[in-house]
Every structure is written in structure tokens, then in C-alpha cells.
Amino acid sequence: MSRNDNVIKADYYEVLGVSRTASDQELKAAYRKLALQHHPDRNPGNSEAEERFKACSEAYQVLSDPQKRAAYDRYGHAGLGAAGFDGNPFGAQDIGDIFGDLFGEMFNIGGNRRPSRVQKGRDIRHDLTIEFEEAVFGKETKVTVRRMEACKDCRGAGTATGRGPSTCPHCQGRGQVRYQQGFFSIARACSACGGAGTVISDPCHTCRGEGRIERQHEISVSIPAGVEDGTRIRYQGEGDAGRFGGPGGDLYIVLRVRPHKFFEREGNDLHCLIPVSFPQAALGAEINLTTLDGDAKIRIPEGTQSGQEFRVRGKGVPHLNEYGRGDLIAQIIVRTPGKLNKAQKELLRQLGETVTVENTPTARGILEKVKEMFS
DSSP states (O other): OEEETTEEEOOHHHHHTOOTTOOHHHHHHHHHHHHHHHOTTTSTTOHHHHHHHHHHHHHHHHHTSHHHHHHHHHHGGGGTGGGSOOSOTTSSOOHHHHHHHHHHHHHOTTSOOOOOSOBOOOOEEEEEEEOHHHHHHOEEEEEEEEEEEEOTTTTTSOBSSSSOOEEOTTTTTSSEEEEEETTEEEEEEOTTTTTSSEEOSSBOTTTTTSSEEEEEEEEEEEEOTTOOTTOEEEETTOSSOOBTTOOOOOEEEEEEEOOOSSOEEETTEEEEEEEEEHHHHHHOEEEEEEETTEEEEEEEOTTOOTTOEEEETTOSOBOTTSSOBOOEEEEEEEEOOSOOOHHHHHHHHHHHHHOOOOOOOOOSOHHHHHHHHHO
């Protein structure tokens, strides 16, 4: 979910019901199914169906555009800016187009189209674990992934001669075989060539006709400052190579951030607990505070209470692809000494005779929350 101007927008992949590594064909199929189900022409007067149709049209319009999808995958709705949805949910594909496509595939309406042998490569995913500080300040690194690449021996053709496939003798290159069923002449994909219209009779010995072989590939990864755990970075065309000249898939680098030993992140702010002694809290003191940028000194005033927070401006996490940083918020925890010698106890008794605290019940507040954090 993403929040913009106090309006919560749903994740586009969730709207279409597909994974983040869905291919263009999977996106189109999911959109057509939802558009057909919720189109206003099929649901007259149904405002809920109309809103669902607008939502899935918006999602498809963004995700079907390679540049918009890349920006959305990297930075969510904030990465689209003014280049996102154009506000026309009915312009992507009307009900006639959807019915035309569906019946065209079923009954071969609209010509003798056959599937192309060219196929887009599969998207691949690589999980990359980084340190907390690397997520805050960014990092340049290299990762090694295994992917399918075009066979060098046959140059991706899949044949030993390198000339490419030959015409399928079963369908004579049409890619389809017709069957008569009642009043309809139905065309089905040729089982011999899978609908491509061509077959490989002399497969390459290296790739066995696949046109691709699996290899290790090293790629440079640029991690921007301010990323969070679960951030996905998309590298277009760095996935599996396509078959027979098809475009390559995409590579998704999914970041996993190790937790810090005492800093916790909340948005762009960092939180930590700072223990102080009773005299320091009562009399005030200048204490040393560790930050991700090095040590800093803060002054706590006399009478500081346990649970009180102090904000150090600009010592938090950088805003992703923007200027400025969040803050570091230090919460004071007053430590009570567990073991005292005789002289120390006598001094505290004398102090206790001059300082009194009314022991009346109070509402559950920050101190209880602090206890929960320690437990």
C-alpha cells in the first residue's frame, strides 16, 4: 500500500492478482479477465464494479508500460509522479476488444494468426542481504546470478547448422490444425510444432535445440541510500534470454536488511534507548550519544524523567531519491543501581528524607511501554 495526499492506493500487482515477476503476457491475461468481469457495460448501475474496473485499468496501464513499471517497482507510487495513470480508465481496452480477442482465440475469428516461436525470457529473482548501515547510506556491489543465455555455438537458433528451424510437415507451417465440430470450424495449435509452424530437425549439440544454455552472470548493483527491507530493484533485460530472438526477461534484486544491534528504524527516523544514572537524570548532564555518523553530545536537563525523548535533527535515514534525512530519537531510561555499599545507602536515606513522591496510581503510560520493550 502507498499513501499519497492522505489517499491510500492499492498495490497494482495485488489489484491484478499477479506476482511482481509476472510477464507481459500474464499481466495482459489477468487484466482482460478482470476487465471482462467488471466492465460497466456488463454491470450497469453497479458503482462497485465500475470502481474495480477503473482500478484494474489503472494498474494495467502502468504495469504494461516498461518505463512506468520500472519506476513503480523501484519506488512504488511515489516513483510515478506525473507520469503515472493518465486518468482514462476506459481507454485501455473496451468490452468489444475483449470479446473479440477471446472469441478470436477460440474460433479463429479474424484470420489465421499463429503463435510466434519467439518467446520472451523468464524473469528471475535474487535475494541480496545487506547491513543496516548499507541500507541507510547506499552501496555499490556485484552479485552473481544463474540465467539462461543465448547459445554461442548456434547463436540462439537451436540448430546444428545455425540456419534456424524448418517448416513443420504436419501443419505445413500454419501452426494450426483445423477440426470441424458442428457449425464451427475450430483451429487448434499443431501438436507437432506447438503452434510455431516450424520444427528443429537438426538440434544443436550444445543446447539440444533450446537455443539457450544456463550460465553464471555477474552484474553491478547500485543500492540507493534510504532503502528498506523488502525493496525490489528491477534490471530490465537482465533475466533469462528470450528464445529464438525474443526479448530478455528482467532481474529483480530483493533486498534483505539485517537488523541493527541497538537502532530501530521507523520510516526515516531512527530510535534508540539511552541508559543514564539517577544522579545524571536528577542533576542534568552532558552525555555521549552514538549515531551512524559517529559520536554526538546531547545535554539532558535536570529533572529528566525515564521515558523522556530527545530528538537529534538530521541523524536519521536519508529520504530515498530526495534531499534531507530523518531524525535520531533517543529515549532516556533511568537505571536504578542494583547493589549499593553502606555509605551509598546512607546518602540515599538522607536524600529520601528530603525528597518525597506521592505514591498514587497513574494511568498506564510510557513506563509500561518501556518495560515491554525490555521484556
